[in-house]
Amino acid sequence: MEKKICFFDRHYKKDSEGFGSGAMRTTQIYNALIKHKYNTFLFNFSKQESNIKNSYIICVKTNNGLNLEKIKIMKNNNNKIIFDVLDYYDDETSRTPDIIKNGFVNYIDYFIVNNNFMKQEFKKYKKPIFVIPHHYDPRLNNISIKKIDSLKFIFNGYIGDKNKNCLYINELTEKYNLIVCDDFRVFIKKFLFSNYCFISIREEGSWEYNNRPLMKLAHAAACDSNIIITNDMSVRDLLDPSYPYLLKDHKYETVIEMFEFVKKTFNTDIWFKGLDILKNLKIKLNSEQIVLDYYIPMFSKL
Numbered sequence: 216m217e218k219k220i221c222f223f224d225r226h227y228k229k230d231s232e233g234f235g236s237g238a239m240r241t242t243q244i245y246n247a248l249i250k251h252k253y254n255t256f257l258f259n260f261s262k263q264e265s266n267i268k269n270s271y272i273i274c275v276k277t278n279n280g281l282n283l284e285k286i287k288i289m290k291n292n293n294n295k296i297i298f299d300v301l302d303y304y305d306d307e308t309s310r311t312p313d314i315i316k317n318g319f320v321n322y323i324d325y326f327i328v329n330n331n332f333m334k335q336e337f338k339k340y341k342k343p344i345f346v347i348p349h350h351y352d353p354r355l356n357n358i359s360i361k362k363i364d365s366l367k368f369i370f371n372g373y374i375g376d377k378n379k380n381c382l383y384i385n386e387l388t389e390k391y392n393l394i395v396c397d398d399f400r401v402f403i404k405k406f407l408f409s410n411y412c413f414i415s416i417r418e419e420g421s422w423e424y425n426n427r428p429l430m431k432l433a434h435a436a437a438c439d440s441n442i443i444i445t446n447d448m449s450v451r452d453l454l455d456p457s458y459p460y461l462l463k464d465h466k467y468e469t470v471i472e473m474f475e476f477v478k479k480t481f482n483t484d485i486w487f488k489g490l491d492i493l494k495n496l497k498i499k500l501n502s503e504q505i506v507l508d509y510y511i512p513m514f515s516k517l
Contacts, residue, residue: 218295219270220248220255220514223281234399236349236430237276239502240301243353247506253514268292271517273327275299283318290322295517299327300337301349301428310422314340325517329428332448336425343516347509348453349428350502351437352399355407360438363408366481368443368474369394370414371402372431380423382416383467391474409439412477417445418465424448433500436493441486443473453499455492459485 224241241257248255258267265288272289274281274296290296298319305312314320326337326344334344368391370381378384387393393414396402415431417424429449435442444450445462454461459480462473480486498504 218517219267220253221267221270221272222255222257223272223274223289224257224259224276235276236301236428239350239352239430240275240299241273243350243502244506244510247502248510250503251506251511265291267294269294271295271297271514273297273299276301281319283322286319286322295324296322297325297327298323299347300333300426301327301329302426304422304426311336311426327513329426330449330452332425345509345513346452347505347513348449348500349430349433350500350505351430351433351497353502354403355434355437356501358403358407360407360409362410362439364410366478367394367408367411368392368414368477369396369406369411371396371399371406371434372415373397375423379421380417380427381414382418382465383470386467387414387470387474390471407438411435411438411440412460412481413438413440413442413444415442415444415447416462416465416470417447419445424465429453429500432493432496436497436500439490439494439497441477441489441493443470443477453496458492459489 222241222245224237245255245257267289269292272294286296303311314323320340323342326342327347328334328337328344329348331346334346337344370384370393374380374384374397384395388395394406396406413431413435424445425448427447427449429447432442432444432450432454441460443460443462445465460473460477462469
């Protein structure tokens with residue numbers, strides 16, 4: 216590959232790994248690609264974009280940072296724009312922005328999406344599309360994780376606007392003493408254990424259900440834990456449908472039934488079957504494996 220690979224993220228800070236999905240899809244993938252001798256670097260809005268030439272520029276987590284003027288500048292100098300649609304969301308409409316209306320489609324050469332459902336949705340833009348699932352944070356591989364012996368339910372991550380990224384948070388906290396932690400740094404300091412039951416509950420057909428990546432599932436797998444989870448579009452691409460704690464729908468009654476089922480089956484063969492299924496996902500969703508299985512094949516096709 217002759218062109219350089221440049222990751223653009225408005226939150227990127229030099230000498231800082233950062234936190235959250237934006238940093239994960241930039242710095243962490245960058246670090247994995249470096250090991251494979253790719254000519255790669257990261258940048259933010261410090262006017263570096265006008266100096267980039269003959270490169271593939273991967274734009275990540277661009278909700279409030281990228282505008283038409285900047286994408287025009289990036290497109291100059293024989294650059295190709297790879298637009299990662301990770302969490303691309305309009306707060307006013309609660310939908311993905313129309314890339315034709317905002318003019319971005321004229322400057323984007325390729326799309327990266329989270330799942331196959333999104334790939335079908337983005338075909339209308341008539342650009343090549345690559346599906347790349349979300350990995351878990353590789354820092355979890357470098358920390359000794361102690362096992363808990365009693366059942367604890369936990370939600371770790373962004374709750375979302377009006378709790379849409381995980382339904383029934385308040386009710387489940389009251390009924391099951393659900394631990395809620397929205398900061399990864401706090402999580403790794405206070406709540407990093409294995410043998411949890413994580414949760415991720417999204418409304419079927421919602422933007423979150425269709426478009427969010429499977430990071431909650433990935434982090435449950437990385438923590439050698441199970442998860443109660445709806446069959447989101449990103450989830451169904453990779454999770455074995457026989458997984459015992461996969462919800463059939465998002466209804467509150469269904470969720471309560473599943474919580475009771477988890478209580479009943481904790482540390483039984485059913486619980487261990489779930490752990491075995493997620494053990495395979497832990498391998499697949501490692502950042503190093505994601506680079507081998509998705510990014511390197513994508514670059515070979517550009």
